[in-house]
Structures are given as C-alpha cells and as structure tokens.
Amino acid sequence: MNVYIKHRFLLLLPVLLGITFFTFVLMQLPADDTVDMMYKASGAVSETVKAAARAELGLDRPLLVRYLDWLLAVCSGDMGRSYISGTPVTALFVAKLQPTLYLTALALLLTACISVPLGIVAALRHNRCCDHLIRCCAFLGNSLPGFFIALLLLYCFALKLNFFTVLGGSGFGGLLLPALALAIPMSAKYIRHIRSNILEEINRDYVAGALVRGIPKATVFRRFILRSLGSTLITLLSLSVGSLLGGTAIIEMIFMIDGIGKMAMDAILMRDYPVVQAYVVWTALIFTCVNLVTDLLLHQLEPQARQFTKGGGW
Structure with missing residues (x-):
C-alpha cells in the first residue's frame, strides 16, 4: 500500500504539469488578452498605453518563459496576483x-x-x-x-x-x-x-x-x-x-x-x-x-x- 501511494503521487506530477501547461496555452488563443478586457469599458485607449500595461503584467514575454516563471513561483508557494484586482491569488x-x-x-x-x-x-x-x-x-x-x-x-x-x-x-x-x-x-x-x-x-x-x-x-x-x-x-x-x-x-x-x-x-x-x-x-x-x-x-x-x-x- 505504501508503494501504491508513492506511485500515485509520482503520477500526479506529470498530470499536473500537463494540465497546467495546456490550460496556459489555451488561455492565449483568444484574440483579446487581459489588457484588452481591462480597457474594453474605457473606450478608445491607445496601443502605447496597452503595451505599457502588458509590459507591467509581463504579458509581452514569450509564452514558455511566462509559464516557467509561474511554475517556479508556484513551487515556492506563490500563486501570483490577480491581473484584475491585484489581490494575491491564494487569499x-x-x-x-x-x-x-x-x-x-x-x-x-x-x-x-x-x-x-x-x-x-x-x-x-x-x-x-x-x-x-x-x-x-x-x-x-x-x-x-x-x-x-x-x-x-x-x-x-x-x-x-x-x-x-x-x-x-x-x-x-x-x-x-x-x-x-x-x-x-x-x-x-x-x-x-x-x-x-x-x-x-x-x-x-x-x-x-x-x-x-x-x-x-x-x-x-x-x-x-x-x-x-x-x-x-x-x-x-x-x-x-x-x-x-x-x-x-x-x-x-x-x-x-x-x-x-x-x-x-x-x-x-x-x-x-x-x-x-x-x-x-x-x-x-x-x-x-x-x-x-x-x-x-x-x-x-x-x-x-x-x-x-x-x-x-x-
């Protein structure tokens, strides 16, 4: 039974990695990103302002880099902050x-x-x-x-x-x-x-x-x-x-x-x-x-x- 439990926990790691990675990729498929959704109600906003907001949130970096940064932060116990409210995700x-x-x-x-x-x-x-x-x-x-x-x-x-x-x-x-x-x-x-x-x-x-x-x-x-x-x-x-x-x-x-x-x-x-x-x-x-x-x-x-x-x- 102890071997079985250890085996199940070892299987959990690739399952979590696969699920989180594919979810991260799927979230990038829509044409509108977080910044577009944030400024949608504000009317016309220049692309310069949007670009600055993306740089502040780190959305201008490559997808794989952002995923690895998020994964390392999660391993250290930091789930990040909400892009919309700025509240820590754990809280x-x-x-x-x-x-x-x-x-x-x-x-x-x-x-x-x-x-x-x-x-x-x-x-x-x-x-x-x-x-x-x-x-x-x-x-x-x-x-x-x-x-x-x-x-x-x-x-x-x-x-x-x-x-x-x-x-x-x-x-x-x-x-x-x-x-x-x-x-x-x-x-x-x-x-x-x-x-x-x-x-x-x-x-x-x-x-x-x-x-x-x-x-x-x-x-x-x-x-x-x-x-x-x-x-x-x-x-x-x-x-x-x-x-x-x-x-x-x-x-x-x-x-x-x-x-x-x-x-x-x-x-x-x-x-x-x-x-x-x-x-x-x-x-x-x-x-x-x-x-x-x-x-x-x-x-x-x-x-x-x-x-x-x-x-x-x-």
Whole structure:
C-alpha cells in the first residue's frame, strides 16, 4: 500500500504539469488578452498605453518563459496576483472557498437523504408500482439539465411560493435551493446504482443460504446486503465530491453564490490567467486526492481490492 501511494503521487506530477501547461496555452488563443478586457469599458485607449500595461503584467514575454516563471513561483508557494484586482491569488481562493465547501456538504447530505431510502424502497418493491414511480422520477431527474432544475426551483419556491430569496441569500436558506438543484440529478444517478446493487446482492447464493438456515430477512438485509452498499456509496460520493469542490460554476452563477466556480468563470471571461491557473491546479489536486482516498477506503472495505493491490494491479 505504501508503494501504491508513492506511485500515485509520482503520477500526479506529470498530470499536473500537463494540465497546467495546456490550460496556459489555451488561455492565449483568444484574440483579446487581459489588457484588452481591462480597457474594453474605457473606450478608445491607445496601443502605447496597452503595451505599457502588458509590459507591467509581463504579458509581452514569450509564452514558455511566462509559464516557467509561474511554475517556479508556484513551487515556492506563490500563486501570483490577480491581473484584475491585484489581490494575491491564494487569499482570493481562501475567501471564495467557504461558500463552495458549505454548498458541497449540503448537496451531499441532501443526496444521501434522498437517494439511499428511495433506492432501497425501489429494490425491495421490485417491479411494483412504487418501484416504477421511483424509477420514472429518477429517469426524469437524470435527463433534465442542472441549470433547468435550478431555474425551475427558483420559479416555484422563490418567485411563486416566496419561501426563499431569489438571489444572493446567505446562510442555510440561501444555500438550500442551489444544494437541492445539485442533489436532484445526483440522486437520480445514485438511486439507479443503489437499486441495482441491492437487487444483485439479493440474488446471490449466500443470501439464499442464509434464508434457508432460518436467519430472518431483516437480519440478512441489515447485516449483509446494506453493508455491501458501502463501496458503491463511497465510489459515487468520491466522484461527486471532486466535481462539487471544483466549483459548480453554472449553479453558482445562477444563484449568485460567490464561490470557487463563479470566481473561475469571472476569471476566464476577464482572461485573469493567474486565477485560472490556480483554479486548474486546485481542481486537479481535488480529483486526484479524492480518488486516492477512495481507493484506500475501498482497500480497507473490500478484501478483493486488497488482494488486487498486492498483486500490483493498481
């Protein structure tokens, strides 16, 4: 396991280098750079002024030189300063991280509260009316785009019923609608996985053997079948945590939540390269670390995974 962890961290370095370099190159493709975006609202500005601004920001240097300078600064702990606000990128990230963390935690909590009971009920009422209804709702929730669900929730609960503020709410009430907009499509996917996992376990030989030996159905379900859901839920939650902590840009833009996703969208539109690069590094680190933690948890929960790790498969 120690060798596996070291191997994963070694693989992280080329992945981060490749992602950051290609992102840095892609940010240079648009015709308008940061200086053009800064002076767009000011009307006509001479090219001399723009050239001086580019020289001050270091945008007149070759692309590879700028990337290497940024990479060396990041290795020393300096993420640079925002071209637009002049704020240190690290401080900017810390300020924007808290709303995203709260939104992620609430969305995951709602997802678990919705998907686990409905998935269990659908499996236990297999091919009955309740099962068909839950599967139909899950299919609908999985088909609708996230921004449409967000707008529908705003229209119903904020505009019509006036239960919540439309935009910019703070606290639990301000995060409940965006968290629900994230939880509904995730719950739709979770329900299908949980249902299929339980049905697969119910049809296994060990369940039939336990029932033949007189063990009550409730005991078999609680001690064996529900325990098998652990690895499935961990895998699903790990994928969701990575995407949510990376910043759910569309939902944050719709509900005007000042989090990581909205900050990244604003930085991309304004060609704020240091902020975009820091966001890319953050997202790559989140997904890699979450996947590593997930693999370690599965290693502890599943003997098959432990044997696979010893065999060098990972």
